Structures are given as C-alpha cells and as structure tokens.
Amino acid sequence: MNPWIAIGALAVVGIGIPIGMMAVSSLLRPSVPEQGKSATYESGEIPTGTARIQFNIQYYMVALLFVVFDIETVLIFPWTVIYRSALEQGVSLGAVLTPMLVFVGILVVGLLWAWRNGAVEWVKSPRATRRKTERQS
C-alpha cells in the first residue's frame, strides 16, 4: 500500500473533525444574539478606540534586543551539547571556548553600544505626559 494513503486519510480526518464539530454544535445550540458576543475579546478588558494607534518606538527597541539574545541562546545551545564530549575527545580548551567567546563578545559590543546610545533607557515623552495631564484636568 502506498504510504501516502495514510497521510491522506490523516488529512481527511484532520479536516473532518473540526468541520463536523462545528456543524453539530450549530445544529444543537440555541440562537441567542447578544452584543457582548460580537465584541473584541481583549483579555477581559473593555476595548476602547481602534487598534490602529502608534505604539511607542521603545517597545520595538526592547523587543528587538530580546530577539537578539533569544537567538543567541538558540545558537549557543548546540555548542553546549558538544562541549563536554569535544573535551573528552582531546580538543584543546582554547579551541572549544574561543569560537563561543568571540560570538558572545560581538554581541556584547552591540549591547554596549545600544546601552550607551540609550536604547534600553525608558525615555519619557514630555508631550505624551502633558497630553495625559491635560486630559485628566
């Protein structure tokens, strides 16, 4: 038997189950239209305004720095896996450590630069604060 038949069957079942569930529930459920059901779900908060607002650019900076170090962890992981067995098989400590240290060192230079240029400082916008106080008063 062609092994693709099994995959095709899996796809049919995978598509069939959700469609079947939705069809059954639409047959069984009572219909009670209500405003709250069509509102946007915002983690229990009542949504105000539209979603098309300008976010503070600093969220982006923090997110970017996070991604950099997140990826760094992913790329160091394979190195940690071979570290011990590489040493056991007689590779010198320098040859094992140097590439990782260089890699981290490059990222440290980048972080240092970002820090010194104020990317990790949460700068307050005087205009936004002023607008906020105006709205409250």
Next chain:
Amino acid sequence: MTAPAAFAGLTALASPMQMGQLPDWTALAPVLILAVTGLVLLLIDSIDADTTNSALLAGVSTLGAAAALAATAWSLATGVGQDGGAITLFADALVVDGMSLFFTAIFTSVVVMVTIASYDYLRDHKHQGEFYSLVLFAASGMALMASANSLATVLVSLELASLPSYVLVAYLKENRGSVEAGLKYFLIGALSAAVFTFGISLVYAATGSLIFADIAEALSGGEFVGIAGLGVLMVAGGFAFKTASVPFHFWAPEAYEGAPAPVSAFLSSASKAAGFAVAFRVFVEAFPLATIPEGINWVLAFQILAVVTMTLGNFAAATQENVKRMLAYSSIGHAGYALIGLAALSAGGSANGNVLGASMAHLFVYGFMNTGAFLFIAMVERWGVGRTFEDYNGLATQAPVACVAMSVFMFSLAGLPPFGGFFSKYFLFFEAIENGFWWLAAIGALNSVLSLFYYSRVVRAMWFEDPSGSFELGSQPVGLYAAVMIAAVGTVLLLPGFPPVIETAQTVAGTLFA
C-alpha cells in the same frame, strides 16, 4: 553534521597549513579586518555616544579598509588560495581563492574612497559612528559573499551586506527622499530575498545539498529537472536584485538618487560587484554548463537579461535630466555589460575563463570610475549646486581640477580609448566574440555608442556652457577632493596597469572552470 566532523572543523581552526606558519583561517584576514574595524567603530561610539569627531571615525575606518586592502593584495601577490589550491574553511562553507580575493580588492578599494569622502560629506550630521560601522559591516558581508561556497553562506552574507545598505540609504532621516528611497529599497530587497530563499529551497529539494560542488554532482544525475530549473531561475532573480539588473532593477534609480551620494557610490560599485562575485561562483560551480541537464539552460536566461538590462539602462539614462539619476541608470547599463561574463559562456567553450575574467576586470575598473563619478556628485551636493545638467553649466570655471576628474570618469564609463574603461570593455567584447557570441558584443558596442551621448552631456555642461547663475562654492572639502582624485588617478593608472589586472582576473576565473 556528525560529531566527529564537528571536531574536525574545530581542530582545523588550530592546525597549521602548507603555506608558511599561518593557520588556514588567516586566509580570511580581509573579512576579519573589516568586521573588527566595524566593531571598533561601535566601541568608539559607545565610549562617546554622541561623538562628532569625524577625523577619528573616518580615519579609523579608512585605516581598517586600507589594512584589509593590503591584506588582500598581499594574499593575491603571495598566491594564497591559488598556489596550493583553494582554501576551504568550516566544512566547505567558505572558500578563499583567487576570485574571492580579486573581488575583495574591489570592495576594499571602494570602501577606502567612500570613507575618505564621507569625512566631509557627513560633517554636521549626527550618528556618524553608526554610518562608518554600517559601511564596514556591509563591506565584510560583501567580502564574505565573494568567499561563499554554500547556498546557506550565500544567503547569510547577502543579508549581512543588504541590511546595513538599507539603513545607509535612509541615513538622512530628516530628508524625505532618503527615507522614501530606503523604504523602497528595503521592500524590494525583502521581496527578492524571499524569491531567492525559495529558489535555494527548491535547489536543495532537488539536490539534497547546499555545497556548490555537491549540487553540481547531484544535478548531473538529471533528476528533478523541473524543480531544480525553477530553483535556478529564482536564484538568478535574487542576484538580479543585488546587481540591479532587469527584472529587479527598478529600486536602483530611486535608491541611488535618494541616498547620500557616498552611499550611492558604495552601493552602485561595491554592492553590485558583490552580487556578480557570488552569481559567478554559484552559476559556474553549482550549476556548471558541462554537466547540467538540458532543461536548465541558464545561459539563455542571462543572454536575455544582459541584452534587456544594458539596453534599458542606457536608453533610460539618455532621457534623464538629473545627473545622479542618469548615473543610476548608467549603472544599470553597466550591470548589463558585466552580465556578458555569464551570458557568453558555453559548455566547453575555449574562452570561458577569459570572458568571465574580462567581466571581473571590467567590474574592477568600474569600481574606480563609478565611485569617482558618484563622489563628484557628493562634492557638488556639498557645494549646494543643483542636481540637473543645467545646474552644472560652467562648473569648470569654478572647480577645474574636480571637473577634469569628472570628465575622466565620464569618458572612461563611456569606454573612450585613453582611459581604463576602454580596455576593460574592449577585452569584454573581444572575449565574447572569441567564445562565439559576436552578437552580444555587437549589442554591447551599440549601447556604448549611445552611452557616449549622455556622458558627454555632463562634460559639455561643465566645460562649454556658460554658467546660468553665479556659484558660491564655499569651502574646499579636502576629503572629497582627495577621494575623487584617488578614483581619477586609479582610472587613469588602470590604462598602463590593465595587463596585470586582466591577467590576474582571467587566471583566477580560469581555475573555476578547471
């Protein structure tokens, strides 16, 4: 990769090689010097976050680029990667051979000129440290592109060269034109990178490898020709973006016009050469004509692209009123000439290495004359003279020396006899005829004649027209002058100095076909 192979890779880093006492990885010295210089610039910028010490920043970057150029020249002279065969590193992901060094020499010379010129151009601008470090990071990406030996490294190094370029184009962030150019460049770049990556995945699907030599071997089996052919076509599209060739050329006029002129010089010379470096290697090594299945005839694709690119570039350039935009289109036209290096290849052709080498030599000369022309524009922008041909009227009465240099660039770009551009074009067309593609050479020659029309317009405006208003050129920008003069002297010296260049280029290109 299995564990023992990984250890072999680690120990290879420390093992001495045949050539003297130097370990293998030192063959990458030019790339490493460029990258380290970029990091040093970031450190300088970290110590004094708002530094406007242009002399220090420009000095460090010029020194770094010059050191990388010296390392490249030394490697070329002593035969690193040539005498003992190509040096491969990191499990064949990178290769250092004559061709990668030849192209690295182009990139580093352009960077030297651009950083010297930026010293004046960037005065009064903020974020200078970032500018120089981005230029050097982009340059190290380009040098890596020339050394890439696997499609994965091609993609990574191409992005390393592209991402700083997007930022550099939008460097004048108060200037609408610059920001718009940066955004357009970025969007088209992202699109073509997606096409390119998809092409790589198809090639990988068809061959099961990313290393060029393995791809060539798998393709010669003649399996999955359809998938591989589509992949090859999409990979070619990715290179068309990087080299500003049809069909991904339309970002070039916008980006070159909006960008700061030194960045335009950098992109239109070095970045274009980097695209060609990697395209040459990928198509000659990974998809060799001799063994590739009949269905994947990329030579035909490049013949169409070369003819369309050079014709479109030259005709569009002839209709421009803005000098910088004219140069941008002329740069597209030159991409068409350089594409002859791939378009005039044939399976087992006797002059394959020579035609590819001639194209490389043309890119070398082009690196000087085109960078010089854009840096002259930078100087004119610095003076505050307008951007159209009319604004250049009578400029020679005010700045004769610079105008002589600009005339040299224009005539050399057009390919007139007493300058470097003549020989490089002559050899390119001659070798194309030798390899049996007389019609490509004929179309190229016709286009060169047309290009003389718009190049000479600049010269006529500068020397023969009367000034329409009075000029107030103000201060003499020393750095810009020096950079333009270096480019001019380079363009002139490449006339007597052309034989060694073409000889080196054809030798190193010949080894690709061996």
